[in-house]
Amino acid sequence: MTDTIRVAAGPIGPKSMPESFSRRDFLASAGAVVAVTASRAADPGRVPVIDCHTHAGTGTDLTAPWTTIADPQEIIRRHKEAGIDQACIFPITHDTFEEANREIAEIVRRYPGHFIGYAKHDPVTEKGRIRAMLLRECREMGLRGLKLHVKPTPEVLDTVAELGIPIIWHPGRVAMFDDVAKAYPTVDLIMAHLGSDLSNDWREHLAAIDLARRYPNVYLDTGACVFTRYLEQAIKELGPGKIVYGSDEPEVDCRLEIFKVRILKLPKEQEEMILGGNIQRLLGKYKGGAA
């Protein structure tokens, strides 16, 4: 018997999404990280360029760009211009994420080797169901990380620790990371936007740098940092091992976000760590297995 997993149909892509696909397909997509690593065989010395912060899929609210649609084809077009090999993708804004995460798995499957799928969950609205969903999303659907906007609960953190996946979290305030990073030292936490989306509050960039210095398991993503002096400061003070390139596509253009890193003219090995090596290392800690 072939297990099938139903997915939400959406308008994205050249053709409509199939209503179902096989577990084998899901597991094939789960090997995307490995597949891309293998595709580097032609250029074994090159570290892939990976955007750690990208949204994809369809939303239902239609009240803002980030509740409406994030088209993976447009994103791939910009990736080609920017020299980006892969991106970690997760859903846009929803109240609950079960269907949206299925759509992410489908997008990963549709563009083999290009996307690494993450789940997204709301620890409040999905309370009590997250462990079961996340285990299934990683083991059966091949997702390899978790995106959060809301502070993670022990239910979320225990499951993430069990799976060995990273969390990318866009917090309301940088200080919200503190007790989480302290209580779960084995969970890798990537703070989105260097602590402040679109540099809305430059003080939060400084707070983020301090927090990442304090906790070995906290990393900073570069996406949508408008005051680039804080990106320079973060690399100078923390070293390249704590910085992860991300863009927040499709709201923020990956071509300009990667430009902000490249103009720093870092030594090659440092730039490679930021543009792909660091996130590749974090993704390599997965221990959830497959179904």
Next chain:
Amino acid sequence: MKTESRKPLVIDCHAYAGSGKTWADPARDVNYEAAEIFERGTAAGIDRHCVMPPRNDTYREANRQIASLCEQHAGRLIGFAAHSPRREAGSLRRMLVEEVRSMGLRAVRSDGPPNRELLDAVVELGIPVIYYPSGNWQQLGRYIHMPATAYPKVNFIIPHLGQYHSLSWAAHPEAIDLARRYGNVYLDMSGVGSFKYAEMAVRELPPDKILFGTCAPELDPRVDGEALRLLKLPPAAFAKVASQNLLRLLGKPPRV
């Protein structure tokens, strides 16, 4: 015969010099040096920068600083004045006439909604007004519709395509609509966080309505220089956005 293609002139219409508080945050003191602008501006391929003062309570001294810097760096800097219509009410015309006719400043940034006193002086002097109504998209309409209608001979430049850092996305389509509606409203593309709205602006507006700017040195001008390149404009449109539109709005320099 081989003809050499000349690089189009690139002028940054939105940069800062001198001391005050940053426009980005009233709590942060700044003292922007011209050298900061030139270092990265040159790397971005920018030939000249229009500089205006950072935020001050009143601008008489700050504008003098700007004029002095422009004298020191003639050919590299174009000076803009700034004034607060509310806090400097009653002396706006006198100051602005001196700053334009005697000190060579070429435009005025309005720190707060422009009033009749400021705009009457602007009409007399034939200079453009830079005005950024901070806040959400409704603020933009509220503070642009009436001045643009009441003063059709004044050219208004709205910075940041209507929204600094794209913090309120809906302001960008609103700004584009305003520029489409009013012949005397222009947009500068400095400091936009979400580049797709710059692409939207060049797609929906004639290239005559958009001006290149960077917010240097507060923001790295190389980033907006790259954004200009990524717009992939045809040469004629590029030349307009990069400098020709601005030069047209500035008109002939006054005799100093």
